[in-house]
Amino acid sequence: MAQNNTAKPTFLVTGTMGCIGAWVLRHLVDDDAHIVATDLSAEVTRPALLLDDAEINAITWTTLDVTDSEAVSNVFKAHQPTHLVHLAGLQIPFCKANPTLGASVNVLGTVNMLEAARHFNVSGVCYASSVGVYGAPEHYPDGLIKHDSPPLPNNLYGVYKVANEQTAAVYWQDWQVGSIGLRPYTVFGIGRDQGLTADLAKAILAIAAEEPFHIRFDGPVALQHAGDVARLFISCAKKEYKGADVFNLRNDVLEVAEFVDTLNRLYPNAKITFEKGHALPFPANYEDAELQKVVDVPHTPLEIAIESDVEKFKMLLAAGKLDTSCLQN
Numbered sequence: 001m002a003q004n005n006t007a008k009p010t011f012l013v014t015g016t017m018g019c020i021g022a023w024v025l026r027h028l029v030d031d032d033a034h035i036v037a038t039d040l041s042a043e044v045t046r047p048a049l050l051l052d053d054a055e056i057n058a059i060t061w062t063t064l065d066v067t068d069s070e071a072v073s074n075v076f077k078a079h080q081p082t083h084l085v086h087l088a089g090l091q092i093p094f095c096k097a098n099p100t101l102g103a104s105v106n107v108l109g110t111v112n113m114l115e116a117a118r119h120f121n122v123s124g125v126c127y128a129s130s131v132g133v134y135g136a137p138e139h140y141p142d143g144l145i146k147h148d149s150p151p152l153p154n155n156l157y158g159v160y161k162v163a164n165e166q167t168a169a170v171y172w173q174d175w176q177v178g179s180i181g182l183r184p185y186t187v188f189g190i191g192r193d194q195g196l197t198a199d200l201a202k203a204i205l206a207i208a209a210e211e212p213f214h215i216r217f218d219g220p221v222a223l224q225h226a227g228d229v230a231r232l233f234i235s236c237a238k239k240e241y242k243g244a245d246v247f248n249l250r251n252d253v254l255e256v257a258e259f260v261d262t263l264n265r266l267y268p269n270a271k272i273t274f275e276k277g278h279a280l281p282f283p284a285n286y287e288d289a290e291l292q293k294v295v296d297v298p299h300t301p302l303e304i305a306i307e308s309d310v311e312k313f314k315m316l317l318a319a320g321k322l323d324t325s326c327l328q329n
Contacts, residue, residue, distance in 0.1 A: 010034040010079060011237065012122075014066055014113065015087030019191035020128070020184070022046040023230030024085055029055050031234070036079045038064035039088070046191040049316055066109030076116040083124035083237040086113045091195050092132065092157040099156050106160035107167075114171045114179070125179040126236035129165055129246050131222075132158035133183065137283045145283050147247050147290045154281070165246045172244035180236040180294070181246035182229075185286070189226030189305070190312055193326040197221070197280070200259060202327055203272045204306055207263060208313030209324045212271035215256060219279025222286055223252040223259070225305040228298040235295045247291035252302045253284055259302075266306060 011028050015021045016037040025047050028035050037047070042063045044056055051059075064075055066088045088109055095102030110127060117125050134145060135152030151162045164181065171177040185197070192201035199215040200223065206213035228251065256274050263270050291297055300308075316322035 008032065008034045009083055009124075009238075010036060010081045011083045011085060011234075012036045012038065012075070012079060012081035013085045013087065014038050014064065014109075015089065015128075016047060017041050017043070017045050018087060019046060019189065019193070019226050020187060020229055020233065021087045022050050022191045023189065023226045024087070024233055025059065026050040027227070027230050027234055029058070035059045036075070036081060037061050038075065040065055049190050049321060066112055067104045069112045069115065072112040072116050073119070076120040076122070080120065081122055084113060084117055084122050084126070085233050085237050086110065086125070086127035087233070089128060090157075092155055093195075095157040095160065096155065102156055103160060106157070107163045110164045111167055114168060114177055117179075118171065118175050118177045123178060123240040124237040125177065125241075126233050127164065127168065127179060127181050128233075129161045129181040129183045130158070131183050131185045131248070131282050131286070133161050133165065134158070134283055136281055140283050143283075143285050145248060145286045147245070147287070168246075169244045176242075177244075178241040179244050180239065180241050181244075182233060182236065182291075183246060183248050183286075184224055184229050185222040185249065185282070185284070187224050187226050187229055189309060190316070192226055198326075200256075201309075203260075203263060204309045205313050205322075205324065206272065206327055207267050207270045208310045209317055209327070210269070211324055211327060212273075213327055215260070215272065215274035217278045217280050218256040218274050218276050220253065220255055220284035221259070221280065222250055222284045223254065223302065224249050225251070225300050227305075228300055231298045232295065235298075239295060241294070245290075245294075247294070248286035248288055249291070249297075250286045250288040251297075251299050253286070254302075262303065263306065266303060267310070
């Protein structure tokens, strides 16, 4: 099947109502790309925090259930994408609550996207894996987690992500469908409001809203701003990679206590606290040296990212586009 040969690249993005998906749209709009934005929901929620009405209207929106192979094929046939950023998936608690649905969305959904990329000759594929493929920190005595450190998932979400990584490897081996998988960890920024690790983004929102907030964990974390992560997904898709590799993300590795100290130094009136003695069950010290050999890895300095988010949150709150209900854990 012939690929889209228009001057502009056509990016098909799944999971666009999520935080990273919304930021991917923001940067693709800035790149003047042709965008096909898909999600199970038709309601433009998080992207509306980053895009104005004209930008939203310029995007091609289509609802898509990634578990439906025929629907996936039809979307590829109709839009002839040149690049794919696959972000659709269910997170840890949803996979635990409904393992069958979790496997359908996370595993079957990814197979369907790779199969469509194969049949419609999409050469630029980047998909979301996760640090959930790794086990508890004690399984990695050297401390530093390399991109080829052994996966030892201790939850279904991690098991499904390992399946995605291995599936992508077979698609390259058997059909030369190239891809890059990325393993984000603690992503923060506008639109990050779901999941335990969203507490760090919520803390920044709480500062903008002048409200107190309690982060429910401590210990070491690897922080990545959503804007940087989105740029990375786009860059990896544009790479049109010959192979099937998966890479860790790093950026800022620090203790939650250090993060809170930074907030308090930048905003002396902040009312941010954290739960001591409750570290997250994943390692935090990831190496991204192999990723840096493939693409330039964007990194907004932590203080600049925090200050930028506080100002954006203030504007969204003042415009009535955002409320603080998510601060009620």
